[in-house]
Amino acid sequence: MSNKQILLGNEAIARGVVEAGCEVAAAYPGTPSSEILPAIAKWADDLGTRTVVEWGANEKVAFEMAAAASFTGKRSCAVMKQVGLNVAADPFMSVAQFKLKGGFLLIAADDPGPHSSQTEQDSRFFAMFAKIPCFDPATAVEAKEMVFDAYDLSERHNVITMLRPGVRVDHCRQDIELKDVIDLSRPASFEKDPNRWVCLPARVKINHPQLNEKREAIRKEFETKFPKYNYEVPARKKARLGIIAAGVSFSIVTDILRAWGADDVSVLKIGTPHPLPIRMVEDFISRHDNVVILEETYPVIEMQIPDRTKVKGRWNGWVPSAGELLPEIIEEILCKVLGKAAPEGAPDDLRKAAEELNITPRRPMLCPGCPHRASFFSIRQTLPKAIYPSDIGCYTLGVNQGMVDAVLDMGASITQASGLYMAYKADGKEQPIVASIGDSTFFHMGLPGLASAVYNKHAFVLAILDNSLTAMTGGQSHPGIGDKLRKGETGRKVDLEGAVRGCGVNWVKTTAAYDISTSRSLVKEAWEYARTHEEPAVLIFRHPCMLLRQKQAVIPVTVDPEKCIGCKFCINFFNCPGLVFDEKTKKAYIDERFCVKCGVCINVCPHGAILATEGEEA
Amino acid sequence: MQYVIVGIGGQGILFSSRVLGHIALSKGERVIGSEVHGMAQRGGSVISHFKVGDYNSPLVKANEADVLLAFDQNEAVRNMHFLKPGGHAVVNTHAPAFAENPSLTKWMSEREARLHTVMGYDMLKKEMGGRFLFLNVLILGAMCGAGVGGVTIEEVLEAVRALAPAKFVEDNVKAVNLGYEGTK
Known part of the structure; x- marks a missing residue:
């Protein structure tokens, strides 16, 4: 039997991590890195290792968990996407100067393009910035191999190493050789040594020159001892x-x-x-x-x-x-x-064909049945003049509904709402503001911004779009869910409402995202409270992500062409792949290829043209 | 053999390249390909590259694909430039008039590229209760029916049996056969 399998690059990297004897791995999901940690858990189960594999609430948390594990002599690993490393940059820069004990591998997955990111920054610069070694794989096969050398180098020079796969390595599929686990048999053993584990300024005067020496020693090795990569x-x-x-x-x-x-x-x-x-x-x-x-x-x-x-x-x-x-x-x-002739560009005939057939690239959209679409609809219908700062996640696609006015990075929906409030306050003006953030992103970096907004008495509504999942990256768990990653391990669910109240928020209510009429009255109530009390009000919109495929009412719908006046209100404000406009008949219709029969759009048409069809209840 | 597989996020296009990979690996061939995950997956245009043979890069270059597998006819037109001269496009079709577009037929005939259409949505609606997720194997059947792509219907069926979740094996087999009959 062949020991080769076709794996995703990320699965290959994960296999390398487990084979190399890594015992503690932590991550926060982010494309293109998301599949690595679940694959580490899977391989660890397959190979019967005791590897502790856990999602951190954000990348900084994950990085620090993995870093401290390496202080005990165990091999550890932190996984994140390139912008995740921005979040973890603080501990990363400090740890770079430490004389580490166990091998510590940082996997920073880059997204040139970018395909699913807010920047296309190069993490190799971060390695250079921190003066640490970096491996840059050309294929998934090589990425897996590099994991072993990265650990070896890390332990020989007591320095963190970085593996920097790009998206085409992470998401490539290739035939990969599987091997057995290296049995390191290393019990955790933390030896107290403040000179080693406390980043006092006095230590930097010693550690920094040492880091420079390590770098030059590693450079020498890279010159001659790594002919397989160079x-x-x-x-x-x-x-x-x-x-x-x-x-x-x-x-x-x-x-x-x-x-x-x-x-x-x-x-x-x-x-x-x-x-x-x-x-x-x-x-x-x-x-x-x-x-x-x-x-x-x-x-x-x-x-x-x-x-x-x-x-x-x-x-x-x-x-x-x-x-x-x-x-x-x-x-x-x-x-x-x-000086060769340039290759044929996009051929004119094909461009013409696409034009004649009215074909444009399809933009990403929220899935049919996505609860965020309904939440955004309720908010915009209630407070159409509000400014809508939003956040990083599926709901960034609310931009299609005019519901995303400003996005920076994880957690910035809340802090931008604060900044907007402050700017209008300087003019003595009242401006409705509704920020939106997902459940996972709220636990990632929403909490400090919310505490700050309560403390400073900033009037805005925060909509937490709770779909009980980290959805955009493929459906990972997070503190608000409680499930853990390795089979048979249960965590404890952190109560979202409780966390919000813990930040000092007085007005916290929850609504069913699909229930547009209740949601609308609660949005109104929330803003009224925020405005009059000068503090943030938090409205949680709840409905499970469609990726979870939970059972829900099946409500087939149709558009009555007699009632549809062709105003495109449903297209512009609801924006569902299953509800499209026929330019010939100038009427909306249900595209059965995509409609999931959630029935939400029935409440969307101002002319009552979207109707439930009877007799097909499943 | 170089394949480009295109469609719309959510159509399950990743499974098609898994099937092709399974077949190649069972023949002892090397494979490499590229997939789309993340935001781009959410209902937007998606593209997978898949290469069987001695390649380093996971990406197919324009003008080099032997086969374009399209889950959506619009995506087929947008990505037709990947096809090499003499290449084959296997296209799931919902509005067959597109195949008559003069600019498209001119481009296809100039480079001796062939278009094979299959009415996958209609078939799945009629035969399988509108479960359009089976398009990903139906289209592989259609590719075999058209006699292109370098794999046989038997190989596809064997791979689908090995890879599909047990309770969906029979549905997958049915969809493969529907596609096969659709282009044979």
Whole structure:
């Protein structure tokens, strides 16, 4: 029987983490990293390890849990997406200077593009900022292999290491070799040593120079001891061009060169972009007249090269400074550098066909039946003049309903509401404000902002859209749910209303998200309370996420073409994939391919044209 | 063999590449591909890349796909540029008139690309109570029916039996066969 399986890159990385003997793993979900922690739990169960695998309430929490576990000598691992590392940046920068005990691996998943993020920042810069080593895998196979070396390096140099997979590694599917677990048999043993575990300024004077020494020692190793990650693919003939490539860009460029049958281009693969094996890179540059650097998303390798005279990269505009380096873009760069004819762009005939057939890319939308859609509808109908700061999650898609006016990062719905209130207050004006945040995001970073708003007496309504799930990232648990990750482990549910009251909020009520009429009167009541008492009022909209597929009433609906006047109110304010507009008949209709028969839209049409159909109750 | 699979978030397109992967692995072939997760999955346009053979990159480049599997005809048109000359598009169709669009037929015929349509929604509505989630295997059946994609209907059925949850195996098999009959 083959020990190969086709795995998602994230599952492969997780397998590596378990095989490498990691005993404590923590994360907060975020695309493209979300599948890693559940996969660690799954592999740990399959392989029978005792690995403790837990979601933290946010990335900072998760990072600190994993960091402290490594103080005991155990191998640990923290997992997050690139913007999650912003949240965990504080402990990350401190821990970088520690003389660690157990191997500590940070997996920071980047999202060039971006596909599902608010930035396309490059976590390798964070590794450089913190002066710690970073591995940048080109494939899922390599990512798994790098996990072992990252732990080994971490323990030999007592320093945190980073694995930085990009989205095309995380979400690639590849055949992966499975191995057994390394049995480390390490009991947790925390040895009290304030000089080691307390980040006093006096210690920094010793730790920082030590960190510099570690970095240079690791750089030396990267120069010669990691030929499996840093190597040259030589040209068969004299090279006209040298390419330095890292991450998935290496995979893409080698596929293109092979398809071309190119024999006069050599490639230097860099799997350890920080600290950069500078000698190796300079030697490669010295042997080529023309060098292109392909890396995502920022010029991390490029900026570490002292002399860039021969380098074509981002500093001189040869490589785009934003966006994902897709195969088509890399091919275009190569053609330009080599003076080859540019490949065929998007063909005119196809563009014309799409225009003639009225085809545009479909924007992401809230799922059919999503409770957030109903919640947003109730709020906008009640307080149409309000400003709507919102947050990071599925409900950011409320932008389609005109219900998302400002989004920054996790938790900022509440703090932006505060800031908006303060700005209008400076003018002595009253401005309705309704902030929206999800249940998981509230526990992630909503609590400090809410406590601050209560303390400072900021008048706004906070709508907590509680769908009992971290939904956008695929349905993970969080403190407000209580389920834990490893099979058979139960946690304790943190009461959401109680947490809100604990922050000092006096007006807290809960409404059924699907019940538009009750929700509307409660939104009104909440704002009235907030306005008159000058403090935040919190209204919790509750209904389970459709991903949970919980049983609910099945209410088939239809649009009565006699009553529909074609005003598009339902399209603009409700925005459901199952409710669409026919431009020919100028009427709305139910698209059965997507409708889930939640029946909410019956209460949406001002002309009563959306009706329940009878006799089909399931 | 390079496949591009396109559709709308929520249609279950990831399962199709899992089936193709299962078949390739059982033949001892190397596979690599790319999927879409996260916000992009929520009802928007989604695209999966899948390559069988000696490749490093998970992405299919424009003009290089052997097969375009489309769960939605609009997404098919938007992504047709992935097809290589002589490539095949297998398209789940709800409004068949699109196939007559002169710009599209001109582009297809110039590069000898072939369009295979299958009325998946109609079939699933009629035969399987409108459970449109089975499109992901129906379309694989349609690909085999059209005689393209480098896998046989037997291989698809075997893989679907191995991968589908036990209580849905028979439904999956039925959907594969519906698709197969639809393009044969």
